[in-house]
Amino acid sequence: MAWVEDRAGYYRVRYRRAGHIITDSTHTGPDGARARAAQLNHTTQEIRQLYPAAPVPRLDEWVSVWLPAHLAAESTMARHQSLLRTHILPAFGDRRIDTITRQDVKAFARDLSTHLSDSSVRHTVTLLGQLLREAVADHLIYFDPIARLRLRKTPPRAAPLSPPPPRSGRSPPACPTPPPAPW
DSSP states (O other), rough: EEEEETTTTTEEEEEEEETEEEEEESSSSHHHHHHHHHHHHHHHHHHHSOOOOOOOBBBHHHHHHHHHHHHOOOHHHHHHHHHIIIIIIHHTTTTGGOOOOOOHHHHHHHHTTTTTTTTHHHHHHHHHHHHHHHHTTTSSOOOOOOOOOOOOOOOOOOOOOOOOOOOSSOOOOOOHHHHHHHH
16 A cells, blocks of 8 residues: 655655565655555555465475575585474474464574573574565565564573582691792
């Protein structure tokens, strides 16, 4: 849907596409800007009637399309396939990609952090984000739920304290005196 904005005597026609606001044109008068916005809206409606929206794929379907087209080194592809197989697809594989929310990803990362290192959690969430950003670029979803997500480092696990040694009635042995300095 296009709209007109008045900017200091100039009128610009803008619309939203793939999560970004795009300026189509600028005009000196409001009538020309409104006419262009109406033209864009009419064209958009015609295109939507000609090409009805395809159903949004599930994540496992999107991975089967994305993975063969993804260019990466052989070792990176092996890591991606491992992360997908062991973590991402079991958690989100049967869900449509437009139903994955930011809160779902945060809960997923928190669950992973209970048994994986921080770097492994970041790699896994980054790969999921890469999949979803590619879906945004292909106009399958409108926005990336992982955009600007900050994962906190988990605090280091405290080592159990060993009990203090048993105290006897004696004082600890004296430290030996260091030898005299040679100077």
